[in-house]
Amino acid sequence: MELSKRQETIIEIVKKNGPITGEQIAEKLNLTRATLRPDLAILTMAGLLDARPRVGYFYSGKSTDRVLAEKITGIKVGDVKSVPIVVPESCTVYDAVVTMFIEDVGTLYVVREGGLLEGVVSRKDLLKTTLGGHDINKLPVGVIMTRMPNVHFALENDSVWLAAYKLLTHEVDSLPVVKPVPEVNEKQFEVVGRLSKTNVTRIFVELGEGS
Template identity: 45%
Template sequence: MEIVDLVKERAPITGEQIAELLGISRPTIRSDLSVLVMLRLLDAKPKVGYFPGEALKPERTVYSSLLQWKVKDRMSRPVIVRDDATVGDAVISLFVDNVGSLIVTDESGRLTGMVSPKDLLKFTLGHPNAASLPIRMAMTKRSQLVTIGPDDTVLEAARRMMSHQLNSLPVVRPKGNPQDGADVIGRITKTNITQAMVELASDL
């Protein structure tokens, strides 16, 4: 939370000044600043800079809650399909479970990928018999995914989602050896985080 500390000490302070003090470029912290403003940890005024937000007032508990809340406290049940399921099976699961993406695992429950409606649309447009093909041919593979751990903070989950423009993250727990991959234990979405913000706002 170096950014928050800098703003508390030097407000008003611009994004460029924050980046310079941290020794990084302005674009690098743009998503972080957006998240902190959204969470009311910072306030921003055009052509002036950043100030401490409402959540940082001494009587507020929001700041400490955001640092204490773990992903495991707010995550949802993962909606999973096996990597040997068909594209048709995945389409049905998306509609039945009413989710924006499916987590794909192997027979041992290890994360192998994710698939979204956009992935399925792109794949089916070029494959007339796509419904009968395995979902692993259409999914985004594990190496390209952004994940989060159960003991990471909700604030970190929000930062990763905004930074990578994602609607959800798989929550994974690494196995004993890195080469063995990771087990999927949940998912955290923008909806989960919004619900958390509503709870916090009701306490203000």
């Protein structure tokens, strides 16, 4: 949406002086209220200005970028999550690698009974271990995994935006999606999904397709 010079001036006036009536804006511009009416209507319809009866116009702070941002932050982890691939803590490093290849994932979640999250093991962890001269047929993943409470995770109701932000800042490829189980333990979480950079990339591609 492109604004005319006069519309941009109106936004500047409202930003500085809002709430301000249409009459007062017209005065500042040496124009009549009638002349301004279409501009004010357009700016209000576009969501750039808000109007309150008997108060006046004020700046809503919204822009096209803001609208896009709202769309992006509105997508929930629970709506796009993938199926988690889990192994027990006793699983050997060798079997973990095989599982990773069979399931074609980059991260395995290590769980105990009830699907409760114990830790996370990544392709990078496994590669480091296979290089380390260990007997990977005997070494259990429990020894090399990142263990709770040091695991970064996402809740189903979190925004994908927040999850993506965590993926970047913690430099991990995926987050386990978990559900608190207060009836078991305050610090325990059940693994119910997986949210990876692949999920984010898929959303990016879908948003770019429009609709």
